[in-house]
Amino acid sequence: MKxxxxxxxxFIVFLWGFTAILGKLITANxxxxxxxxxxxxxxxxxxxxxxxxxxxxxxxxxxxxxxxxVGGFMAFHWLCFFHxxxxxxxxxxxxxxxxxxxxxxxxxxxxxxRKIDLSEIIMGIVIVACxxxxxxxxxxxxxxxxxxxxxxxFGTVFSVFNGKLYGKTSxxxxxxYEIFGGWLIITLFYLATGQLSRVTAISYxxxxxxxxLASVFTAYPMLESVSLMKYISPFTLVLxxxxxxxxxxxxxxxxxxxxxxMSVMFYVASFVMIAAIVVNGIIKSRKSKKNLKxxx
Numbered sequence: 167m168k169x170x171x172x173x174x175x176x177f178i179v180f181l182w183g184f185t186a187i188l189g190k191l192i193t194a195n196x197x198x199x200x201x202x203x204x205x206x207x208x209x210x211x212x213x214x215x216x217x218x219x220x221x222x223x224x225x226x227x228x229x230x231x232x233x234x235x236v237g238g239f240m241a242f243h244w245l246c247f248f249h250x251x252x253x254x255x256x257x258x259x260x261x262x263x264x265x266x267x268x269x270x271x272x273x274x275x276x277x278x279x280r281k282i283d284l285s286e287i288i289m290g291i292v293i294v295a296c297x298x299x300x301x302x303x304x305x306x307x308x309x310x311x312x313x314x315x316x317x318x319x320f321g322t323v324f325s326v327f328n329g330k331l332y333g334k335t336s337x338x339x340x341x342x343y344e345i346f347g348g349w350l351i352i353t354l355f356y357l358a359t360g361q362l363s364r365v366t367a368i369s370y371x372x373x374x375x376x377x378x379l380a381s382v383f384t385a386y387p388m389l390e391s392v393s394l395m396k397y398i399s400p401f402t403l404v405l406x407x408x409x410x411x412x413x414x415x416x417x418x419x420x421x422x423x424x425x426x427x428m429s430v431m432f433y434v435a436s437f438v439m440i441a442a443i444v445v446n447g448i449i450k451s452r453k454s455k456k457n458l459k460x461x462x
Contacts, residue, residue, distance in 0.1 A: 171397035175406050178387040178394075183413030186256040187421060188379045189248045194372045196248035197365050200241060201356070202373065204349035206380030211342040214389065223342065225335050233340060234347025236327045241348030243320035246313045254310020256418035257428050257436075260411035261300060262314025264439040267446070268293045269322035277326050289446040296435040296442075303431050337392040408443050411436070 192199055215221050225233075250259040271286035301311055331340060356362040368376075415436070418426040 171394055172406075174390060175394055175398060176409075178390050179406050179410050180413050181383050181387050182407070183260075183410045184417060185379065185383050186247075186251060186260055186414045187417055188375060188383060189251045189259075190256055190418070190422065192372050192375045192379070194368050194376070196245050196252055197352075197356070197361070198368055198372075199248050199376060199379075200244045201349070201352060201365050202368065202376045203244065203380045203384060204241060204345050204352070206377055207384045208342060208346040208349055210381055210385040211338070211345060211389070214385070215338045215342055219338065221336060221338060223339055225339060225343065229331075229334055230343060230347075232331060233343035234350065236324055236331065237344035237347030237349075238351040239320050239324040239327070239348075240344055241352045243317055243324055244348075245352070246317040246320060250310045250313040250317055253313065254307035255426050256422070257415045257426050257432070258300075258304065258307045258310040259314050259317065260414045260418075261432070261436045261439070262297070262311060262318055263321070263411055264293055264436070264443060265297060265315060265318035266322045266325070267443050269319055270326060273322055273326050277330065285446055285449050289442045292442045293439050296439045299435045300432055303429050303435075338389065341388050341392070408440060408447070412440060 189199065194202075212223070216223060247259055250262065267286075268290040271283065271290050274280070275282045297311075297315075301308070304311070328340070328344070334340070353362070356365050415426075
């Protein structure tokens with residue numbers, strides 16, 4: 167069962183890595199892409215949870231507003247991610263995701279009121295040094311790097327506060343209300359700024375690709391990742407998810423060719439960042455196991 171769960175885990179991480187590929191294939195801008203992705207994903211999750219899973223979606227108003235707020239950060243995360251791809255490329259957008267670990271090392275101790283981990287600070291310094299190197303080497307993609315950094319920041323805020331809400335209701339409810347809430351927030355913003363008619367204009371080809379993105383590459387992996395928690399540890403999940411940039415960058419190189427070809431130093435810096443995250447994860451796992459050992 168565990169080997170089957172690990173295969174399913176790598177498969178959904180591969181799907182997440184392919185999200186960036188679809189983001190580049192879809193010609194619609196980041197605002198339109200995010201609007202329809204969240205709308206379709208929320209609808210699919212509602213149908214699955216309510217009619218297939220036969221679960222109740224009723225929650226308190228207070229919790230609903232909290233989930234909507236966290237979903238807003240998810241929406242900003244996806245907006246910045248797809249915009250980063252549009253103005254640079256897949257490799258830049260995905261490499262910037264490594265900064266999420268650095269932001270988490272700063273934000274988690276504040277939110278969960280725990281001490282700052284020295285290994286996380288060291289890892290953060292390594293990641294910052296690598297990002298500075300990438301910025302200097304690939305300066306032509308400065309806008310993409312800027313929005314890639316925002317992607318990592320909003321993604322971290324979403325993940326950390328999402329952790330605070332875990333257990334308040336079912337995982338399916340959390341995912342649904344966050345995605346629906348994120349969609350509602352950006353829709354109200356588009357309405358208030360008079361952008362809604364422009365944002366909702368889309369070709370049938372893009373609409374089909376976004377429907378694929380929302381179903382196979384969003385709703386399904388999210389639900390699958392929740393069910394996998396029964397068979398794998400949170401550490402294994404987090405560690406494997408760090409492979410998303412690796413899958414995405416390799417796929418983008420083979421699919422798009424020259425537009426995704428980066429300098430040798432870019433790949434070296436990206437490898438060092440990912441390796442630092444993996445090593446830090448292993449160190450934290452060993453510390454956790456050591457702390458769980460009973461005293462003699």
